[in-house]
Amino acid sequence: MFETDWKPDKTYPMPLHLQIIGYIKEKITLNEWPIGTKLPSQRALAELFAVNRSTIVAAMDELAAEGVIQGNTGGGTKVINNTWNLMNQSYNWNSYISSGNHQPNHMIVQQINAAESDPDMIRMGSCEPAAELIPQDKIQKILKKLSVSSQPLGYEEPRGSLFLREEICKYLQTIGIATNPSSVLITSGALQGLQLISLGLLHANSIVYLEKPSYLYSLRTFQSFGMQLSGIPFEATGINIKKLSEKHKSKRGSILFTIPTFHNPTGTVMPLEKRKELIHFCEKEGLPIIEDDVYREIWFENAPPPPLKSLDQNGLVLYVGGISKNLSPGLRIGWIVGSEQVIARLSDIKMQSDYGTSSLSQNVAAELFASGLYQEHNDILRKKVKVRRDTTLIALNKHFNAIATWNIPTGGYFIWLKLNEPISMHQLFVKALNHKVLIHPGDLYEFHSNQHIRISYSNATLAEISQGIKILSELVLEQEIGN
Amino acid sequence: MFETDWKPDKTYPMPLHLQIIGYIKEKITLNEWPIGTKLPSQRALAELFAVNRSTIVAAMDELAAEGVIQGNTGGGTKVINNTWNLMNQSYNWNSYISSGNHQPNHMIVQQINAAESDPDMIRMGSCEPAAELIPQDKIQKILKKLSVSSQPLGYEEPRGSLFLREEICKYLQTIGIATNPSSVLITSGALQGLQLISLGLLHANSIVYLEKPSYLYSLRTFQSFGMQLSGIPFEATGINIKKLSEKHKSKRGSILFTIPTFHNPTGTVMPLEKRKELIHFCEKEGLPIIEDDVYREIWFENAPPPPLKSLDQNGLVLYVGGISKNLSPGLRIGWIVGSEQVIARLSDIKMQSDYGTSSLSQNVAAELFASGLYQEHNDILRKKVKVRRDTTLIALNKHFNAIATWNIPTGGYFIWLKLNEPISMHQLFVKALNHKVLIHPGDLYEFHSNQHIRISYSNATLAEISQGIKILSELVLEQEIGN
CATH class of the missing domain: 1.10.10.10 (Winged helix-like DNA-binding domain superfamily/Winged helix DNA-binding domain)
Structure with missing residues (x-):
């Protein structure tokens, strides 16, 4: 505070x-x-x-x-x-x-937010891209262009800049989503998309199904407005559809939140066949979907399967995307794609929330897409992030081999470390903080989980990652012995 | 739609x-x-x-x-x-x-939002500054600077960029407010400030006292979360404190919303003595205040009295400001100033809403303040807007003399036109729209008012203003005869 x-x-x-x-x-x-x-x-x-x-x-x-x-x-x-x-x-x-009305962030998230700005911290919690991953040269190129040619910055249309929405449509086409600018709403980051959905389409007692674990557990966006989170067990291919089917009693106003691609926190990618199966199930049940797809562009060997939205024949999927993870968090540019009537509703709430996203940010983003710099950057980004992942895996093999297991992510920013023995996550978090290592304890993503840590390799330097993982392993061992 | x-x-x-x-x-x-x-x-x-x-x-x-x-x-x-x-x-x-959960905008506001982007419209409803009032040259100067010297755009601290908060504190000092960066939260426009207050500090059944008429009646920000608006009669010097005192039964969680400087829609300026009286009353009653001060810099002859916040010894006032009205709406930069614990609470809600305002916009705004271009621009703006006001008054004298009365604003963007005879505002609005004249009917600002029109001179050109007022007077006359 x-x-x-x-x-x-x-x-x-x-x-x-x-x-x-x-x-x-x-x-x-x-x-x-x-x-x-x-x-x-x-x-x-x-x-x-x-x-x-x-x-x-x-x-x-x-x-x-x-x-x-x-x-x-x-x-x-x-x-x-x-x-x-x-x-x-x-x-x-x-x-x-x-x-x-609104619930405060989890105390631990508030602590994390506060610790983020400590320059001495080894930040292995945050999924914020490191400065070296942000294409500052490309953004400056655009700023230079705008410094001679830009229009006065007035308010935009309710859905956001048409230029940007057109460019996003072209981009979405490349990942299999055919849509048009009227079905796109520009948001201030993907997170705002979730708030708009919670304000505009759900009501108190709406049920939000989600993967367990899920990034969504770390937020209070839905619970603050009275919605209930209902966790569905997770398997190697993603959400367990059979379990979802058992839980879902076709309640009015329920919705499924899923991150099928480079799932946060587990890194899991849902295979194409399962995506089809999930869409089929949701169509049959009339259960709409929020697809969170913000990590899509950060892949290492092969591009991931197409988004659920590309398989959606019925306008059932609300697709949430953005450029905060792979390009620049500071521009605060995200989008929601959905059927026109839903987008009209959400853009009305958006107007009532902040009267639109920064026109300057929208212009810069549109120019990044239009100039081809966006794709050019993603190619570079993937190589750099892969090195970070590999460094992390080497350090884990060295220091955690005897005390934990983990996934090998094929994209995204996270490793979901599972300790062999349960320990107090809160204690570990505080100890690590005192050693200037910032982690996200697993119970942020799965209540009462005391065996998981989310390790992010997006922010710290390679040396810091190795150092941080070493310190962390020592703290875990110390705590296990203490138990 | x-x-x-x-x-x-x-x-x-x-x-x-x-x-x-x-x-x-x-x-x-x-x-x-x-x-x-x-x-x-x-x-x-x-x-x-x-x-x-x-x-x-x-x-x-x-x-x-x-x-x-x-x-x-x-x-x-x-x-x-x-x-x-x-x-x-x-x-x-x-x-x-x-x-x-969230109420949609008034139908008429949705219609207005949609009509705003019609390039053939004479826009006398909107308080958006015209392109000629936005200092594009100065913004481009800043963009040029940032195109060689800017930092990678990551997330900012929860309260927003420290550089910008420091600059805002220096600026606030010039209008009598002594504060420090920890007591300032950067918002995406002043409107978001109101949403954050409604989410973070009020609850269902909180009472929001407000001037009648008030801009706040045109929003659904507070009602959507169950708060109740309680209108207080207005007099030549602003809100009627005696009436406020009669209505206020020291309910828990109530708050006063006021625009003491160039009140929207009436243009009224509360005199210094009354400001002191209002602060004194609210201190005595323990009634906190939201002071909306977004029009302050747009004055014609003399700077207005200092804000309520400058008279606030007890941290009772939440001060809401921004640069959308006097500099650039498209940057989406506003601020809330309040006691630290309140700002901590609101910044936590802000993080949960959109994870902060565009860093790029914040950088540009900070540079505008730091370079002195902000004040330089305001000097130019005041002269330009005064010409707009004068043109509007000339047209009103020519066309409305027999059918309406109005105030002569000493700052801000509005004339609150009172027709001598009541007419259907909805009919007038639609007819005007068909004639490509966009107005804000008075009932947006005072329910059931059928005698008022808010005329804004911030957006249309001088020729359009004259033309628009002529058309409007003809439509009013036609409708009066039709009655």
Whole structure:
């Protein structure tokens, strides 16, 4: 929750704890930490300000003595007063924050989000592509073009820039999806597509079937609006259709969420025959599908089978794609493809959410497609990511051979590591964080799973990957022995 | 709902109605118009395809005879079949579309959104700045800089780019708001700020007090999540605090939404004394405030009084701002300023909604602030918009003197025209649309109001403004005589 670049100045002739008191009081004076604000733990504050814990204790004692903060036995310390400067009492937002409609992210996801920006962290959790995987030269080429030829940036049509939608249609044609611009909605990343679907097409008590494990378990997008997640067992070829059939009682408003290609977190690819079978089943049952296909372009040897959407004769599939994983997360460009009436509904919700995605980002993306730079980049990307995968596999073989098993991904960014023995994932996560290794514990993707870790090789450098996996193996061993 | 650039080719040796049949069948074959899709009216189709209505009648009769579509006496025509090509029945999304959580936009807003992209339209509804008001040269200057010096575009921190937040803090300082980057969240336009507040801080049955009339009445952002709008009478200086006091029964979770500066739609500016009084009242009552301040920089003679936020000693005000109105809508850059714990909560919801705003847009905005081009542009903008306002006032004096009264705005984009006689606003809106004049009927901003029109002078050219107001006055007169 707290974020700061400030640190006490060790060269300054004032004791560190007094500098910290001054800083905290300033925060309270500015009403940025109003009364009721819960302070981080002493340990966290020590880390935040890069001082010894004893310095924090001194500062806290002083502030408590002044009646500015108060600790309780539960371990929480709160701001309780700001009258030292004769101000009125600050507004207490706690009831608003705790009763707002949308659920907060899992605590651990919030911790992860916060840790992401630590430059010293070995990031093996994030699926964000490393800087070396983002084609900055190509984007700059486009920016240079736009710096002489672009149009004034006004609002776009509800569905997004027609130029971009046309280019996306051409691209989709190459992966087997025949569609037209009216059936495409531009979103701010694929994640927003899921939020729009949850707001526009589902209702409280809608059931969302999903693979178990699934990336979707790490989100609160659907649950926040009252939908229920119903996990379906997973097998080597993807979702178990028989089990899906047993669970599905043709409830009104239910939908299947699936990642058939380079599944997150397991890396699994659903074979073509099974894709046909799944489409057939869903047609028969009238069960619509959300197909999340954001990893498609990141393959190593052979292109994956065509998307479910390409097999969809009936407009049953909502296809969610984007360029955040394989090109640039920062552009925030994704898309949903579906039948026109669904796209009209979703684009109306999109207009009500943010009045459209950045026109500048849309222009850049459209130019990337139109110029051929998009495909050119993907060819380069695949080679680079393959090296990352191979490095990861070598390190795993070296350090995890005796304590875990794993898949060999043919594309995407993940290895789903299965430890031979269950351990506390939370403990491991925190320990790894303290060793500056950021991982995604498996229980983010499958509740109560205490044997899995999702290892991402998209972000850390090759040296960091080897180093991170070594550290991780040591921590796992240490914890297993401790058990 | 339907959007197409396709028109039958009059030079092609196939009757127009057969070309149209082919087009419609193709749409159905591609499952873009699945079974259950409601077709536009014959009149609308004739307009869409730029043909005579008799051509449409011929095509529809043929399609009905083939059993592809079916009309009913209520006037709706639907796709009912696609078996001419032996396809399975298309999936019927209607139950999903009608039961989704989020309310659709008002029908009239959807019509407005669709009409916005008609290049022949005189747009006097939209508050989108005209191309001549967007500093394309300055943006291109920044793009050129970024084309040689920019960083790879990854995800940003949850609150948004630190560089941009720092620049926004410096800017806010100039309008009297002392804050720091941790208390600022970057949003995709100010509208998203409102959605985040509705998702993160309010709950079903929260009461949102607002001025009557208010821009907020034209949105469904709050109502979609179960909040209730409670309109407070308006007076020459803004919201009537006494009436607010009478209505407010210190309900938990209530909040005040206000636009104290160049109020939308009335253009009113709340005087400084009243701002102090309002803050004092809200402090006393513990009623937090959403201050929407997106028109602040568009003033003609004198800068407006400082924002409520600058008077807020207690972190009671959530300040919503952005650059869509005065610089570029297409960058989609807005911000919320509030106490840190609130910003932490909202940034978490933002991460769950779209994983942050376009980094490219954030970079461009930050450079605009840092280079001084932002302020430089505002100086130019004010002069240009003043000419627009003056032109509008001249046209109103010429054509509306006998039939309406209006305010003289000292900033912002709107004139709130009050007709002397009530008329059907819906009729006027449709008639104006047929004459290619797009207005916002007053009942968008105040339910059941049948005497007001919001005239925006931000988008049309000076010649169009004069022309549009002339046409509008004729339509009003015609309708008054018709009554």
